[in-house]
Amino acid sequence: METTGGAVTARGLGKRYGRSWALRGFDLHVPVGSVCGLLGPNGAGKTTAVRVLTTLLRADEGTASVAGHDVAAHGDRVRRSIGLVGQNAAVDEVLSGRQNLEMFGRLHHLGSRRAAARADELLERFRLADTGRKPVGAYSGGMRRRLDLAASMILAPPVLFLDEPTTGLDPRSRDEVWGAVRELVAGGTTVLLTTQYLEEADRLADRISVVSSGRVVAEGTPGELKSRLGGDRLDLVVRDPAALAGAAGIVRRVVGAEPDTDVENRRVGVGVEDRVAALTEVVRALEEQRIGVEDVVLRRPTLDEVFLHLTEAEEETTR
Amino acid sequence: MNATAAPSAPSAAGPAHGEAGGFAARVRWAVADGWTITRRDVLHWLRRPGQLVAGLLFPVMMLLMFGFLFGGAMTVPGGGDYREFLMPGMFAMTMVFGVGETVTAVSHDMARGVTDRFRSMPMAPSAVVVGRCAADMLRSAITLAILLGCGLLAGWQWNGTGGEAAAAVGLLLLLRFSLVWLGIYVGLAVRGEGAVTAVHTLEFPLGFLSNAFAATATMPLWLGTVADWNPLSSTVTATRELFGNPGWGGETWIAQNALLMAVVWPLAIVAVFFPLCVRRYRDMAG
Numbered sequence: 181m182e183t184t185g186g187a188v189t190a191r192g193l194g195k196r197y198g199r200s201w202a203l204r205g206f207d208l209h210v211p212v213g214s215v216c217g218l219l220g221p222n223g224a225g226k227t228t229a230v231r232v233l234t235t236l237l238r239a240d241e242g243t244a245s246v247a248g249h250d251v252a253a254h255g256d257r258v259r260r261s262i263g264l265v266g267q268n269a270a271v272d273e274v275l276s277g278r279q280n281l282e283m284f285g286r287l288h289h290l291g292s293r294r295a296a297a298r299a300d301e302l303l304e305r306f307r308l309a310d311t312g313r314k315p316v317g318a319y320s321g322g323m324r325r326r327l328d329l330a331a332s333m334i335l336a337p338p339v340l341f342l343d344e345p346t347t348g349l350d351p352r353s354r355d356e357v358w359g360a361v362r363e364l365v366a367g368g369t370t371v372l373l374t375t376q377y378l379e380e381a382d383r384l385a386d387r388i389s390v391v392s393s394g395r396v397v398a399e400g401t402p403g404e405l406k407s408r409l410g411g412d413r414l415d416l417v418v419r420d421p422a423a424l425a426g427a428a429g430i431v432r433r434v435v436g437a438e439p440d441t442d443v444e445n446r447r448v449g450v451g452v453e454d455r456v457a458a459l460t461e462v463v464r465a466l467e468e469q470r471i472g473v474e475d476v477v478l479r480r481p482t483l484d485e486v487f488l489h490l491t492e493a494e495e496e497t498t499r
Numbered sequence: 500m501n502a503t504a505a506p507s508a509p510s511a512a513g514p515a516h517g518e519a520g521g522f523a524a525r526v527r528w529a530v531a532d533g534w535t536i537t538r539r540d541v542l543h544w545l546r547r548p549g550q551l552v553a554g555l556l557f558p559v560m561m562l563l564m565f566g567f568l569f570g571g572a573m574t575v576p577g578g579g580d581y582r583e584f585l586m587p588g589m590f591a592m593t594m595v596f597g598v599g600e601t602v603t604a605v606s607h608d609m610a611r612g613v614t615d616r617f618r619s620m621p622m623a624p625s626a627v628v629v630g631r632c633a634a635d636m637l638r639s640a641i642t643l644a645i646l647l648g649c650g651l652l653a654g655w656q657w658n659g660t661g662g663e664a665a666a667a668v669g670l671l672l673l674l675r676f677s678l679v680w681l682g683i684y685v686g687l688a689v690r691g692e693g694a695v696t697a698v699h700t701l702e703f704p705l706g707f708l709s710n711a712f713a714a715t716a717t718m719p720l721w722l723g724t725v726a727d728w729n730p731l732s733s734t735v736t737a738t739r740e741l742f743g744n745p746g747w748g749g750e751t752w753i754a755q756n757a758l759l760m761a762v763v764w765p766l767a768i769v770a771v772f773f774p775l776c777v778r779r780y781r782d783m784a785g
Contacts, residue, residue: 231615238782264619268610270611286535288621289528
């Protein structure tokens with residue numbers, strides 16, 4: 181397979197609906213064998229990007245290739261190299277799980293006998309063998325998702341697209357889906373997944389591309405994105421709510437930056453550069469002023485904080 | 500679950516997917532893929548026979564209602580047998596009324612993302628719409644066979660030759676065939692459950708604004724003209740002629756050329772909507 185250095189490459193993709201652009205200047209590079217998380221809020225353009233890359237939608241601008249094939253010129257070759265798990269569990273609810281997989285196997289031209297054998301293998305692998313003969317309508321959400329994943333793996337495609345694979349699932353079903361995705365990755369599949377959940381991107385993706393207003397506004401490993409928010413954070417919780425202002429004053433003086441205060445949780449937080457010095461200085465000053473402290477932690481920022489920071493910055497620049 | 504991809508996973512680059520295959524191979528795959536889609540519907544019937552039976556009972560109920568409930572109140576032009584007059588209209592109207600099921604099936608697949616899954620797969624692009632059409636035609640043929648049987652039990656008969664009767668059945672299925680393409684297009688083009696309701700509602704004026712039950716000559720001129728030019732009217736008149744059942748007659752050009760128009764109308768509808776369906780499925784704008 182002639183690859184141009186990436187399993188998925190997009191340059192300057194644009195897609196317009198009427199006068200508004202769902203995608204504009206969308207660039208992406210996903211190396212072979214990696215897991216890329218497209219992270220962004222609803223309406224950021226994640227699903228539109230996936231629809232263009234899976235040949236479901238034609239872009240108005242730019243170029244993209246998947247598994248080395250141009251999506252506009254060689255859609256048929258792209259379709260031979262991908263699996264797609266969309267936002268809905270796109271399986272037939274009247275048929276059984278086995279009948280679904282057999283049907284998709286036949287459509288992949290396996291022939292009826294091989295399609296049946298492959299269906300059994302996949303049911304076994306995704307722990308659906310016991311319920312393989314029940315109608316899918318009777319499946320739980322997690323089981324449907326696993327069947328959906330199985331259906332996209334009939335031919336073990338080199339590139340798998342997952343569009344919000346765990347939206348609407350309970351935590352147990354979500355863990356099941358995450359487990360199944362990790363196994364696919366261990367088998368060498370390149371995965372592009374979209375998600376609104378930072379935790380999901382953090383847990384599954386090697387690299388994260390933050391999408392906002394139709395383009396990628398930041399890209400890196402989860403660790404890189406976190407350190408981009410100015411290093412670690414110091415959080416402290418005071419015992420007496422009345423002491424909150426005093427504690428905030430100390431933090432402001434020692435660190436030289438305006439802290440965030442959270443009255444409800446009696447918490448003061450601030451980004452710090454010199455971790456240990458800031459911690460010892462603050463604790464000593466609090467002791468001197470006899471401000472009782474319940475908890476002090478130094479921590480890395482959560483992806484939620486990174487994400488809010490990046491998308492807020494994006495909104496300001498586009499204004 | 501195993502920790503690795505199943506070693507027996509068939510390769511995507513296998514010969515089964517050789518894109519090189521010539522025209523004959525492509526046609527063979529298109530037929531195979533279309534059959535797989537049709538087969539899906541057949542499996543639905545086997546898994547949910549109750550739904551199939553309920554779908555078949557509706558036209559039978561209509562037939563009994565019109566044949567026995569309202570029958571006494573209607574007089575037949577020329578004093579012919581009422582049920583002989585009625586049946587061709589019932590058959591043709593049933594061909595119209597089944598379109599809602601096509602729209603429902605197509606829009607349900609659209610809403611559930613099943614259509615997108617098919618479109619992201621390396622299957623023949625014609626297969627989904629052709630397979631859908633074949634499944635609906637299969638069901639229509641079964642429905643029509645049952646209605647013909649019920650009609651015979653209710654005292655209807657054809658008075659022409661067997662060949663003429665077969666031609667009448669062919670015209671009825673041709674009308675349905677054309678409306679299936681219209682239904683597929685509506686299902687692909689219109690989003691949401693509203694489309695289904697709209698089509699079910701439109702079936703009634705399309706079914707009744709015709710010469711199936713009333714002579715168009717008794718309607719106000721403009722309404723009668725619309726009813727005359729309703730494709731359903733041409734099929735009804737043509738099947739009455741072919742079955743040798745009593746009809747309204749009529750002096751207008753469209754009534755005089757019913758046989759011709761019962762062929763031309765459906766072909767025109769197919770000529771418009773078949774290419775629209777294929778294009779809509781492929782590009783799925785929006």
